[in-house]
Amino acid sequence: MCIENIKSSLEKIAFQKTIPFCYQCYKEAPTGTCKTCMSDDLMRLLPEFGCEYGTEWVVEELLKEELETVDTEEIFEQVIEECYEETTKIGFMEFSTVELMKNNDPIYWSMAQSEYVDGLAQDEQLISFDNGSNYYWIHDLESYIEENLEEAA
Ligand SMILES: [Zn+2]
Numbered sequence: 001m002c003i004e005n006i007k008s009s010l011e012k013i014a015f016q017k018t019i020p021f022c023y024q025c026y027k028e029a030p031t032g033t034c035k036t037c038m039s040d041d042l043m044r045l046l047p048e049f050g051c052e053y054g055t056e057w058v059v060e061e062l063l064k065e066e067l068e069t070v071d072t073e074e075i076f077e078q079v080i081e082e083c084y085e086e087t088t089k090i091g092f093m094e095f096s097t098v099e100l101m102k103n104n105d106p107i108y109w110s111m112a113q114s115e116y117v118d119g120l121a122q123d124e125q126l127i128s129f130d131n132g133s134n135y136y137w138i139h140d141l142e143s144y145i146e147e148n149l150e151e152a153a
Pocket residue numbers: 022023024025026034035036037038039
């Protein structure tokens with residue numbers, strides 16, 4: 001599934017899980033037009049969360065609730081441990097390679113980490129909806145979509 005496809009599927013789910021809501025009259029308007037004021041300028045109401053315009057926030061809330069974000073620090077550490085030895089010997093002492101690298105050059109380490117994460121995002125394995133604060137695995141999103149998207153009847 002391509003990124004655009006995932007985004008539009010998530011948007012569809014956000015629509016399906018919310019109810020049009022007239023903020024002026026403070027009531028639901030399931031038909032898409034408020035029966036009281038005839039307005040179609042409606043918010044989306046996500047039961048138990050609240051209401052707001054648009055669906056972007058709904059997608060964020062749903063994912064926060066249903067999926068785990070990726071611990072990018074952990075996956076980078078694992079990759080380094082797989083590429084290099086888990087421990088490194090200096091003199092007669094043996095240290096954790098990851099800790100050694102991190103402690104000696106934390107700036108270089110975090111640059112390398114974000115480069116690695118960017119690479120995963122470019123390969124369409126990871127995706128972020130908030131400019132890189134939180135990442136999700138694409139395959140997690142795909143199963144979420146499969147389980148939650150109701151095909152239009
Ligand atoms: Zn109204």
